Amino acid sequence: MPQHAAPPRRSPFLPRLLLGAALAGALLPAWAADLRIGLSSDVTSLDPHFVNIAPNIAFSDHVFDTLVKSDAKGKLVPGLAESWRALSPTTWEFKLRQGVVFSDGTPLTAEDVVFSLDRPATIKNSPGPFTSYTNQIIKKEAIDAHTVHLHTASAYGPLPLDLISIYVVSKKAAENAATEDFNSGKALIGTGPFKFAAFRKGERIEVTRNERYWGKRPEWDKVTFRILASGAPRLSALLAGDVDVIENVPAADLARLKTNPQVTLAQHTTWRTLFWQLDQFRDQSPFITDHAGKPLAKNPLKDLRVRQAISKAINRQALVDRTLEGLAVPASNINAPGIFGYNDAIPMDTYDPAGARKLLAKAGYPDGFSLTIHGTNNRYINDEQVVQTVAQFLNRIGIKTKVDTQPVATYFGKARAHEYSFALLGWGSLAADFTLRAIAGTPDPDTGWGTWNWGKYSNPKVDELVSRALAAVEPAERERFARDAAGAALADLAVIPSHHQLATWGLRKGFAYDGRIDEFTFAHEIRSAR
Structure with missing residues (x-):
């Protein structure tokens, strides 16, 4: 098979440009x-x-x-x-x-x-x-x-x-x-x-x-x-010609990049849903205290009314519009629309801080409590800002909230060791029953269920419906059980859905990529575009 000519390549000896200059400047070609x-x-x-x-x-x-x-x-x-x-x-x-x-x-x-x-x-x-x-x-x-x-x-x-x-x-x-x-x-x-x-x-x-x-x-x-885990250096590397393609283009720079003739953007809807995992197995959770810093006698996250209050406190549309700059859609499900088993009958929780405070009071927390929430700072779109924004929402209903974000390499190990009380996770799958098995299934090392169920949520009804979905060979029957399982898990707020991501890639002129629903960046699917 004849060798293809590669797209334009900037000389590696050209100095790195500042972001503003790079947006306005031309990328000089060479061939490689x-x-x-x-x-x-x-x-x-x-x-x-x-x-x-x-x-x-x-x-x-x-x-x-x-x-x-x-x-x-x-x-x-x-x-x-x-x-x-x-x-x-x-x-x-x-x-x-x-x-x-x-x-x-x-x-x-x-x-x-x-x-x-x-x-x-x-x-x-x-x-x-x-x-x-x-x-x-x-x-x-x-x-x-x-x-x-x-x-x-x-x-x-x-x-x-x-x-x-x-x-x-x-x-x-x-x-x-x-x-x-x-x-x-x-x-x-x-x-x-x-x-x-x-x-x-x-x-x-x-x-x-x-x-x-x-x-x-x-x-x-x-x-x-x-x-290049940080957004600014990753974008600067693209604009300076140090790399040809980047994934997860920083949301704040999209508008300017759309006007740059030397850059092409590729976007694709994605399977990834971000949601909050909550400690639902310990009587005392490590990052929950009263406002004086004293551990609470019982874990409020085990109370459905508290979970409902937290969900109602999150203004998902504002989170998408402002913090995520439109690169997501609000989520009611544990999987994205179009994914096998997506249940469109699950309602989106309405932003209702007053109703959230009433639920907290009914659960025995009229003055709220204190909570540290954890998340990544280099894995998902604007993930650190997402955690900070949700902390602000929770503060408004009386849950005094601190933020602790970490690099993904550190974060996942600690989260899987159940070190957190309230933690952000993104999950992508091509089927709802698969997601539920890993995220909401009762943890069992012998079967592999619940491998990413950080909060150790357990609901026999959800387990049964997921099992029936997985046992069904006929697709329509399997999807019906998967939808029912999703409905049962979300009615109980096994997790609190936040948003579904959009994926964006940035490419230097002369390169093309169609993007993927799984958000993966595959070099073998990137091609020259001359």
Whole structure:
């Protein structure tokens, strides 16, 4: 296949421009066959089975493949499996592509698939395990080199959707490997469009084109991912020509960028919903006190009336319009509109601070209480400002609120260890029952339920409806149960929905990207536009 000419590239010797000058200035071209991407969140590990968070998953797609993939709009499409079918309600067959090899030349076989599905359960100390996607598989069979049968204990319709999250690694390379062996590149052998070149944690990752890739060859000889978690430096890098593409364009700069002829913006609706997780399992919660700083005798967040008061105190439309500058829509559901199982009968909580104060009084807190709320400061759109804005809303109803935001690399570990009382989380999924299983399902390490249920919420009715949705092989029946489960969870305020994000990418002139519903930035889908 002939090599493509790459888009314009600014000379690396030109000095970095100040933001204002860069907005007005021209980006001087040169030509090269590599691509530089500014990422908005750190990739904490290159091990594709270590932690189930979006930045790590997005990178994994460059080096590895899954049996089933999703396209830019969230539709399931063939990956390493060219076809799949349910042989019975409890048995699925996956037929692998012929002729696929890993980047080291080793042929892909069914044994690699079985090993990859077994591996997540062997990962120790994962801050976000993948086992919720694999625990329902009770038996895995390599029928021949290109046929895999997966068995579940009971009927389980959405198994193919689970498998978009499990990357297939080389058994030969990874059988005795630790997570650090992936970070060093030793075990980072995949069938994806690129292969490993270098990794400097917290700074950059470099990959080169995998000439053995089975699919459409990417346009780029080399891709460099730079970790630029702060918005201003990330945008400055784009405008100075230090990177070619950035994700999560700072909302405050969108209007100016739209008038800059040297920059193209790409936007896409997204699956990501942001919501608040609340401690609902401890009698005394670590960041809740009276106004004098004395721990309360009981945890007010366990009272539905308090949760309702907090939800009514949040002016979601103002949050979207002002804090998020229009890059979101208010949320009533735990998943975004258009996602499988979205329940449009769930009402949006009306902003009602007076009603919120009445609910607090009925719950026994007429003067409110004191609360520290936690969130990230480098993961979601204007996340630190979102936390601060919600704190202001809560202050208005008598909940004296402090704010503590942290980098995502620190935050997730502490949140999953249940160190917080009230914490922000963003979650994206292609199905409501999947989200509810992870976010609102009663935590159970044996089944993988509740792996991201930080507040340890538990409701047998929700569990039952989610179980019935997951057991339904017929799509309409499954979606009906998923919607009912969402309605039950949100009526009980298992979490407090905030907003659904829009995703925005910034590209230098000469580059094009259509964007994705999952918000991922895939170098193999970025192209030259001349």
